[in-house]
Amino acid sequence: MDNYKEFIGFLAAVLTTAAFLPQVYKTWKTKDASSLSLPMLVIFFIGIVCWLIYGVLIDSPSMIFANSITLISSFLLLYFKLTYKKP
Known part of the structure; x- marks a missing residue:
């Protein structure tokens, strides 16, 4: 039963993380x-x-995977926000 739960977690992780990447x-x-x-x-x-x-x-593992990637992505957006300021 735990494998089933973790599979759903990984599926959610992949989908929500992938949805964030186009903005980055x-x-x-x-x-x-x-x-x-x-x-x-x-x-x-x-x-x-x-x-x-x-x-x-x-x-x-699914939460660690998803949030590690999303952490990097959100850090990049923060970096871009602070770097790409229009004069």
């Missing part, structure tokens, strides 16, 4: 992060850190 790619390619909200990105980043810690504490 678009922002990187256009060098335009003006439509992204800095407070939202900071809150989201902190939330992902908390989810990753939680995943480690409960030893959930």
Whole structure:
């Protein structure tokens, strides 16, 4: 039964993480992060850190996988937001 639960977790992890990647790619390619909200990105980043810690504490491979990738993606968006400021 645990394999079934973990499979659903990995499926959710892949889908939600994949849904986030086009925004990272678009922002990187256009060098335009003006439509992204800095407070939202900071809150989201902190939330992902908390989810990753939680995943480690409960030893959930799917949560660790998804939140590790999303942490990198959200860090990149934060970096782009701070770097690609329009003069």
